[in-house]
Amino acid sequence: MYALYIANKNYSSWSLRPWVLLKTLGIDFDERFVPFLQASSYEEFRKFSPTGLVPCLVDGDLTVWDSLAITEYVAEDYSQVWPGDRAARAWARSAAAEMHSGFATLRNICGMNVGVRVRMHEINGALQTNLDRMDELWSEGLSRFGGPFLAGETFTAVDAFFCPVAFRVQTYDLKLSDTSLAYCERLLELPAMKEWYEAGLAETIRDEPHDAEIGLAGALIEDLRAV
Template sequence: MYALYIANKNYSSWSLRPWVLLKTLGIEFDERFVPFLQGSSYEEFRKFSPTGLVPCLVDGDLTVWDSLAITEYVAEDHSSVWPADRAARAWARSATAEMHSGFSALRNICGMNVGVRVRMHEISAALQANLDRLDELWGEGLSRFGGPFLAGETFTAVDAFFCPVAFRIQTYGLELGEKSMAYSQRLLTVPAMKEWYQAGLAETIRDEPHDAEIALAGTLMEDLRAV
């Protein structure tokens, strides 16, 4: 059985991707939770991850790190990770890779923090450009492959990679077009997403650098996390 190392569900967008993918597809794994440490988690995470980062997947004697590499590794034994249709699969891989390497303004300005609600100070030009591209990309997938998920009828890796974005939209009150907003809400209703969200709210561990990002992005309006 796979062992998947993850960090705090409230903050760790990278951990969410393979976790929600495996959960939603019914692929068994043993969750190994290692929280962020004040200062640096590098040495603690290095005990299981070559990069000192999460997520990290261990399969027997094999260790696979990075969310995209984990996805491709799991796909070798589970065809449901990617769409069956070749055109949909090619599009899904491209969109996944774009999310994996791009949307830097969205990542840097709107860090994942599932348990709070923030009113943005402003939407910078760089952030708006990311949101416009996101709207375009989601609209293309939903229109081209018929929905309700990005590459067709079923949840696949491309949806998993955009799950953190759905949380960001909810946290920061970001706005997209009608079709994209409906898709974002759909991701939030996926059972595994609900499970992750409730676990994130229940966490009492606070990571100061992550929480400090809120003041840079906007005004904290509501904190739903357990005390």
């Protein structure tokens, strides 16, 4: 059985990707939770991850790090990770890779913090460009492959890669098209996403660097996390 190392569900967008993929597809794994501990996190994470980062997947004597590499590794055992249709699979891989390497402004300004609600100070030009591209990309997938997921009828890895964005849209009340907002709601309603969200709310561990990002992005208007 796979062992998947993840960090705080409130903050760790990268951990969410393989976790929600495995959960939603019904692929068994052993969750290994190791929280962010500020300055000491790197050394703790180095005990299981060569990069000192999460997520990290261990399969017997094999270690696979990085969410995209983990996805491709799991796909070798479970074909349903990617769409069965070749054209849909090519598009899905391209979109997932774009999310993996792009949308830097969205990541930097709107860090994942599932348990809070934030009123943005502003939507600057670079962030709006990211949001416009997100709208374009999602609309293309949903239209081209018929929905309700980005590459067709079933949830695949490309949807998993955008699950952290759905939480960001909820946290920061980001404005997207009606089509994109409806897709976000479908992601948030997935049983695995609800499970992750409830666990994130229940966490009492706080990571100061992550929480400090809130003030840079906007004003905190609600904190739903456990005290």
